[in-house]
Amino acid sequence: MYRKSQNALGPEQAFELPFEGQLCEENRWVVLSKLIPWSEFESEYAQNFSEEMGAPAKPFRMALAALIIKEKLRISDRETVEQIQENPYLQYFIGQNSYQNEAPFDPSMMVHFRQRISQTLLQKINRRIVQKSLGFNPEDSSTKKLEEAEKPKGNRGQLLIDATGEPADIKYPTDVDLLNKAKETTELIIDLLYKSLKDNLNKKPRTYRKNARKDYLKFAKKRNSSGKERRDAVKK
DSSP states (O other): OOOOOOOOOOOGGGOOOTTTTSOOTTSHHHHHHHHSOTGGGHHHHHTTSOSSSSSOOOOHHHHHHHHHHHHHHTOOHHHHHHHHHHOHHHHHHTTOSSOOSSOSSOTTHHHHHHHHSOHHHHHHHHHHHHHHHHTOOTTSHHHHHHHHHHSOOSSOOOOOOSGGGSOOOSOOTTOHHHHHHHHHHHHHHHHHHHHHHTTTOSSOOOOOHHHHHHHHHHHHTOSSOOHHHHHHHHHO
């Protein structure tokens, strides 16, 4: 059932805000803002600028918060600025003291934010966020011992951070060895299917597997094969 609304819409100035002029402390952006140590890394961010030359740069909190909003919401640079312009919680998250109808910065500034906040700095910030959420204090002896224990001692190899750094042990999609394995697997499937269907077939399908095996061995025994020979082997 649908009933038509009887309330006439008034001007936008009469629109009532649900939080009555105060931000909710349980909002996810408010909670996240308390976990991020904004002031601890501001001096490192300031090293990207000259103290005497150039226009005043955007604050570190605004730059970092804008990047977090973009990645968390998975939106474009332009949409990030529009979301901040429309949402008072996001404006608080980037460090503004009051709600403003104007955009805090141009979408093109997002490119500069990404250039100025390096991956090394982001790793330090993420580490401090985790420590803060777990209740660690950087001055505590337990935290220092943890950091010392995590430092590499001697030649202990390299740590692969994510899946993109995983060694690529797979062969090239058109590699002759890979195609030969696919041929042998296909022949095995044909043999299994023929056993179950040989009563309904007059003879087994011809596969020329002996000729294919000879051609593969002829190519595989060569130490150095030319590009033409490799292409011909792939076609066969």
